[in-house]
Amino acid sequence: MDPVLARQHMVKEQLEARGITDTRILGAFREVPRHKFVEEYLKYRAYDDYPLSIGFGQTISQPYMVALMTQSLMPKPQEKILEIGTGSGYQAAILSRLCGTVHSIERISALASRARKVHDELGYYNINIRIGDGSQGLPKEAPFDGIVVTAGAPHVPGALIEQLGEGGRLIIPVGDESLQELRRIVRTKEGVREESLGGCRFVKLIGRNGWES
Numbered sequence: 001m002d003p004v005l006a007r008q009h010m011v012k013e014q015l016e017a018r019g020i021t022d023t024r025i026l027g028a029f030r031e032v033p034r035h036k037f038v039e040e041y042l043k044y045r046a047y048d049d050y051p052l053s054i055g056f057g058q059t060i061s062q063p064y065m066v067a068l069m070t071q072s073l074m075p076k077p078q079e080k081i082l083e084i085g086t087g088s089g090y091q092a093a094i095l096s097r098l099c100g101t102v103h104s105i106e107r108i109s110a111l112a113s114r115a116r117k118v119h120d121e122l123g124y125y126n127i128n129i130r131i132g133d134g135s136q137g138l139p140k141e142a143p144f145d146g147i148v149v150t151a152g153a154p155h156v157p158g159a160l161i162e163q164l165g166e167g168g169r170l171i172i173p174v175g176d177e178s179l180q181e182l183r184r185i186v187r188t189k190e191g192v193r194e195e196s197l198g199g200c201r202f203v204k205l206i207g208r209n210g211w212e213s
């Protein structure tokens, strides 16, 4: 199928049909060519309703999960967002269409290089990818308006909450190795507000504030 038609179909059947309503976010999913973020042999499945392998035992998340996390993060133009777990670079690309600057951290250098290359080819110049342990956040660039963790953590790292500005949102899957709960944590003047967004399944967040490798 033509990729433009495949994206329109994905947005209608997988995102709008499941309650993704933000028009800017739906526009970003219509714009970003998801097939450029998967390997050649998987391109024909790039717009299907599930995660796909990106090598190194890692995955590009299901389109709906990327959309749900993005809508829950509520990125606004001019905002500074941190993504932990660059993977293919697709989530970072979606965010780059919706906010001012995206910082993204990946622990596997080959994935980081591949994602950088795709972003450069697409002209998405407001994304900075770093190699390292994202479970500790990125204190040098803090505070952030939003932080999205795209790997499952055993608990919410305090370091990430500390790196949120006032009104900042943290979206993070928390649970055991096979099943997690997606949580939204908002830092306010009064303290921290936390809510559950439902169940999910991610690869492990490996690092100092995550799982051991």
Ligand code: SAM
Residues within 6 Å of the ligand: 058, 059, 060, 061, 084, 085, 086, 087, 088, 089, 090, 091, 092, 105, 106, 107, 108, 111, 132, 133, 134, 135, 150, 151, 202, 203, 204, 205, 206, 207, 208, 210
């Ligand atoms: N957001 C990605 C995308 O759009 O393709 C999907 C991410 S994949 C589900 C999870 C990624 O988190 C993997 O690439 C993995 O290597 C990375 N990861 C796991 N622990 C990490 C850590 N402590 N710091 C940075 N990246 C980490």
